[in-house]
Amino acid sequence: MSLKMQILSIAFAALGSVPVFAQQEVDGVVTGGAIRPLFVAAPDFISESEDATGVAREIGEVFHADLLSTGLFFMIPNEKLTPTLGAFEENVKFNQWQDISTELLIKGSVDRESDGTIEVKFRIYDVLAEKEIGEGVKLRGPVREWRRMAHKIADAVYTNITGEGAYFDSRIVYIAQDKNNEQRQRIAIMDSDGANVRYLTSGDARVLSPRFASNNRDVIYTALQNGEPRVMLIDVSNGIQKPLASLTGFSYAPRISPDGQFALASSVNDAGNSDIIRMDLESGESTTLISNGAINSAPSISPDGQKFVFESNLSGKQQLYVAPSTGGDAVRISSGEGRYITPAWSPEGDLIAFSKIIDDQYHIGIMNADGSQERLLTTAYVDEAPAWAPNGRAIVFYRKAANANDAPKLFSISLSGRNMMAIETPEYARDPSWSGLLQ
Amino acid sequence: MKKTVIFAILILAACGPRNVIPPTNQIPTTPIQTSNITATPIILFAEDSADLTSSAKSQLVSAASLLSKTAQSIRIIGHADAEGSREYNLGLGAQRAAAVRDILVANGVANTRISISTVGNENPAQNCESAACKAQNRRVVIIAG
Numbered sequence: 001m002s003l004k005m006q007i008l009s010i011a012f013a014a015l016g017s018v019p020v021f022a023q024q025e026v027d028g029v030v031t032g033g034a035i036r037p038l039f040v041a042a043p044d045f046i047s048e049s050e051d052a053t054g055v056a057r058e059i060g061e062v063f064h065a066d067l068l069s070t071g072l073f074f075m076i077p078n079e080k081l082t083p084t085l086g087a088f089e090e091n092v093k094f095n096q097w098q099d100i101s102t103e104l105l106i107k108g109s110v111d112r113e114s115d116g117t118i119e120v121k122f123r124i125y126d127v128l129a130e131k132e133i134g135e136g137v138k139l140r141g142p143v144r145e146w147r148r149m150a151h152k153i154a155d156a157v158y159t160n161i162t163g164e165g166a167y168f169d170s171r172i173v174y175i176a177q178d179k180n181n182e183q184r185q186r187i188a189i190m191d192s193d194g195a196n197v198r199y200l201t202s203g204d205a206r207v208l209s210p211r212f213a214s215n216n217r218d219v220i221y222t223a224l225q226n227g228e229p230r231v232m233l234i235d236v237s238n239g240i241q242k243p244l245a246s247l248t249g250f251s252y253a254p255r256i257s258p259d260g261q262f263a264l265a266s267s268v269n270d271a272g273n274s275d276i277i278r279m280d281l282e283s284g285e286s287t288t289l290i291s292n293g294a295i296n297s298a299p300s301i302s303p304d305g306q307k308f309v310f311e312s313n314l315s316g317k318q319q320l321y322v323a324p325s326t327g328g329d330a331v332r333i334s335s336g337e338g339r340y341i342t343p344a345w346s347p348e349g350d351l352i353a354f355s356k357i358i359d360d361q362y363h364i365g366i367m368n369a370d371g372s373q374e375r376l377l378t379t380a381y382v383d384e385a386p387a388w389a390p391n392g393r394a395i396v397f398y399r400k401a402a403n404a405n406d407a408p409k410l411f412s413i414s415l416s417g418r419n420m421m422a423i424e425t426p427e428y429a430r431d432p433s434w435s436g437l438l439q
Numbered sequence: 440m441k442k443t444v445i446f447a448i449l450i451l452a453a454c455g456p457r458n459v460i461p462p463t464n465q466i467p468t469t470p471i472q473t474s475n476i477t478a479t480p481i482i483l484f485a486e487d488s489a490d491l492t493s494s495a496k497s498q499l500v501s502a503a504s505l506l507s508k509t510a511q512s513i514r515i516i517g518h519a520d521a522e523g524s525r526e527y528n529l530g531l532g533a534q535r536a537a538a539v540r541d542i543l544v545a546n547g548v549a550n551t552r553i554s555i556s557t558v559g560n561e562n563p564a565q566n567c568e569s570a571a572c573k574a575q576n577r578r579v580v581i582i583a584g
Contacts, residue, residue, distance in 0.1 A: 206561045208525050222526070227516065228556045229529050250533060250557065253526040266530060272489075272537020272555065274530035295530035311527060317487065318527060339487075341524040357523070384524060403568055404521060431525070 037074040038103045038161065040067065041127075043081045045108035045120070046088055052112040055143060059110065059120065059150040066154030066168045066193060069412075071419035072161065076102060088121060094130040102127045106157060118143045122153055124160060133160050147195060148438065155437075165391030168192055171435040172387075172396060173210045173219050173236070174410060177428040178203070186427075187221060189236055192389075192434070194423045200234055201241065209385070209431045210234075213256040216435045220244070220263060222252040231265050244279065253297045256281070257305045257325070264289070264299040264308055264325070276310055278325065289327050300345045300352075301325060302369070309333070309343040309352050309369075320354060320371070333371030342385050345369070346392045347436075351415075353386035353395050364397050366415065377417040381406065385430065390437045396423065398430040482539055484577040486522065489534035496542055502581070503546035511583040513548065515539050517557040518564075520576040525559055532557030539579045 042064060045056040067073040083096030088109040097105055108122030123136040137156055139149045148169055155166035170192045176199060178184035184203040187210050190196055200219070201207055208229075210221035223232045225243075229252040234241040244254065250268040257263065262281055266274040269291065276290035276299055290296045294314040301308045308325050311318045315332070318339040323330035334340040338358030345352055349369065356363045356376065362383040363376040382400035389396065394414050400406040408430040410423040423429075482495055491499070506513060517532030517539075536555035544550045563576040 206558075208529075208561075222529070224558060224561060227558055229559075250529075252529045266526065268530070268533040268557070272534045272540075274533065295527060295534065297526045297530050298524060311524070313487075313527075318523065339523065341527060355524070382521075404573075405566055405568075 037072055039076055039101050040073045040104045040106065040157075041076045041081055041083075041097055041100070041102040042067075042106040043078070043085055045110045045122070046085070048088075048109050048111035049113070052110040052118065055112065055118060055146050056108075056110040059108075059146055059153070062147055062150035062193070062195075063154040063157075063168075066151060067157060069193070069419075069421050070158060071414070072158075073104075076100065088123075092125055092127075094125075094127055097125075097127045104157070104161070106153070108153070112143065116143050117141065118146060118149070120149050120153070122156075124157060147191060151192070162393075164393050166437055167389040167391040167394065167434075169438050170390050171212075171216070171438070172410070172423070172432050173200075173212060173435070174398075174425070174432040175207055175210065175430045176425065177408065177430065179407070179427055182428070187219065187234065188425070188427070188429070189219075190425070194425060197426055200236060200239055207232075209253060209433075211255050211433045212435045214258045214260055214436060216438060218256070219433075220254045220256050222254065229268075231263075251277075253299065255299055255301055255308075257301050258303050259305050261305075262325075264301060266295075266297045266299075276308075276323075278327075287327065289325070290321075290323060290330060298342050300343050302345050303347055303349045309345055311341050311343060320352070322369070333367070333369075334374075335371060336374055344386050344388055344395075346388050347390060348392045351392070353388065355384045355386065355397075364395060364413065366395075375417075377413055377415075378411075378420065382408070385432065387433045389434050396432045396434055398432060481581075482535075482579045483574060484535055484579075486520070486574075486577065487531070489531060489538050491538055491542065499539060499542040500546050503543045503548050506543065506583060507547040509583065511552070513543070513553045514582040515543075515553060515555045516580045516582065517555070518562065518576060518578045518580065519560045520573045521560045521563065522573075525561070528559035529557050530559075532559045535577075535579045539581065 044060055047053040047056050064075045105125040105127050111119045120139040124133040126133055151168035154168045159166050171189055173189045176186045176188035185207055186203045187200040187207050188197055206224040208222040210219045217237055219234050219236055221232055222229050229250050231244040231251045231254040232241055233244055251265045254263050254265040263279045267277045269275050273293050274295045274297055275288050276296045277286050277288050279286040292314055294312050296310055296312045299308045299310040307322055309320055309322050312321050318341050319332055320334040320340045320343050321330040321332050338356050341355045343352050343354045351366050352369055353366050356365050361379055364378040364383045364386050365376040367374040380399050381402050386395045386397045394412050396412045398408045399411050400408050407428045410429045410432050411420055413420040515536045517536035519528035519531045540553050540555050565572050565575050
């Protein structure tokens with residue numbers, strides 16, 4: 001059985017590219033409910049200048065790994081790629097690629113100029129239909145951006161074949177826990193594939209739950225300053241951090257709204273309970289949205305900014321509730337057994353990811369935004385803190401596999417529950433947050 | 440599930456202007472006393488609860504009696520085990536600290552001398568598996584100094 005998949009147009013404005021893929025349809029392969037990966041030939045990009053060979057190979061390695069990580073593509077090994085490629089503009093001899101069972105061909109070139117600029121061009125071909133998919137793409141930028149260009153190639157292929165949004169050219173921020181001193185925890189940032197790790201805080205203070213603002217530049221998080229929880233903001237471009245001045249008292253679990261206008265956080269009141277408060281980021285004014293004598297925490301704001309989901313132990317154990325972000329009654333949406341924690345509203349607004357604790361096991365799950373159709377994707381000793389990929393098709397979370405002393409590590413999983421992948425980091429890792437697509 | 444409530448009281452020596460009880464591997468079952476005494480209880484809680492048991496309350500009444508005779512500032516820090524999320528546990532630690540504060544105030548300790556804080560599960564007494572061991576992390580530490 002075959003499945004028609006729609007191809008959408010894409011644009012690469014940030015790197016001075018030539019965008020535009022036309023809308024087309026290709027045949028994907030779905031058999032018995034299981035997706036068979038497409039067979040992809042992606043020979044080394046042609047070097048159009050002598051010193052471009054190295055970066056061409058590196059670009060190939062990165063976008064190959066991106067595509068493999070989806071579980072949707074099988075990259076035909078280089079030694080099997082016997083057909084003659086020819087120059088970039090030369091016509092593809094489809095019959096030669098068909099002979100080695102190629103379904104998708106990615107053909108590209110790299111030119112490196114004397115000023116350090118590289119220009120990457122590529123085209124995608126449906127080998128069986130013997131036609132090009134779209135009109136090809138040109139990326140141009142400083143050579144130091146080669147990894148981003150590789151991710152954009154993977155995004156273009158993924159987007160064309162699946163019809164889903166891009167997500168490889170993005171970043172993940174997380175808590176890096178020192179392998180030799182677990183008390184030392186720093187906020188770290190890396191590319192979506194785990195490359196280019198750098199640390200944003202020194203490790204002097206314990207830090208929790210960093211979250212990207214929608215500008216992909218600011219990260220809001222909780223720090224234990226002098227043993228007390230405070231909401232902090234850090235600019236990842238320069239490392240400058242500051243407390244969120246409008247908050248007084250103990251505050252934690254902050255999130256910034258998608259439009260960047262306000263933030264929500266938990267604030268400990270005089271009675272020791274945790275309220276959800278809203279702060280206007282321009283005026284600094286704050287108002288209490290949820291105050292009910294319980295622990296209300298982990299707010300996650302819907303993409304339209306109108307509502308938020310949060311966890312509360314109002315009923316005696318943690319459950320998920322949804323409330324208007326301008327104030328109003330909260331409605332409980334979780335109804336199953338166990339405790340529901342760390343909700344995250346999806347970028348499309350239709351789903352909520354969460355962790356669930358039941359019978360001493362943790363699960364990552366998803367449900368509709370109204371709480372219906374709950375589905376558990378994982379099980380482990382600890383699976384916690386889900387965060388969405390920018391296209392809403394994958395979730396990153398951290399896991400302790402078997403016991404409390406296991407090292408926390410990051411994993412990603414597709415919404416289908418298939419294709420769980422470890423994201424390797426130099427230190428132990430927890431509390432991930434995925435940025436939006438980079439511009 | 441682990442529902443055992445464990446309770447202990449320590450009487451530690453005041454060794455300076457501020458006495459901080461470090462994470463302990465074993466909670467003594469008998470009070471420690473020196474010539475310079477400050478009441479510094481560690482109160483333990485049931486899982487996912489900030490409720491004080493009746494015996495815990497009576498122990499805190501005794502502690503309040505000692506603390507009300509001094510002018511020391513009192514800091515109450517709430518802790519949690521690692522069950523639940525790190526953020527939730529900050530809230531749970533705050534509730535536990537507030538519960539202990541309220542008993543002390545009700546028994547004569549001036550509210551103005553007391554500050555509460557929470558570190559959630561960020562500073563466990565133990566990294567361990569057993570229910571009895573995890574229970575030691577569900578605690579409130581009182582620092583007088």
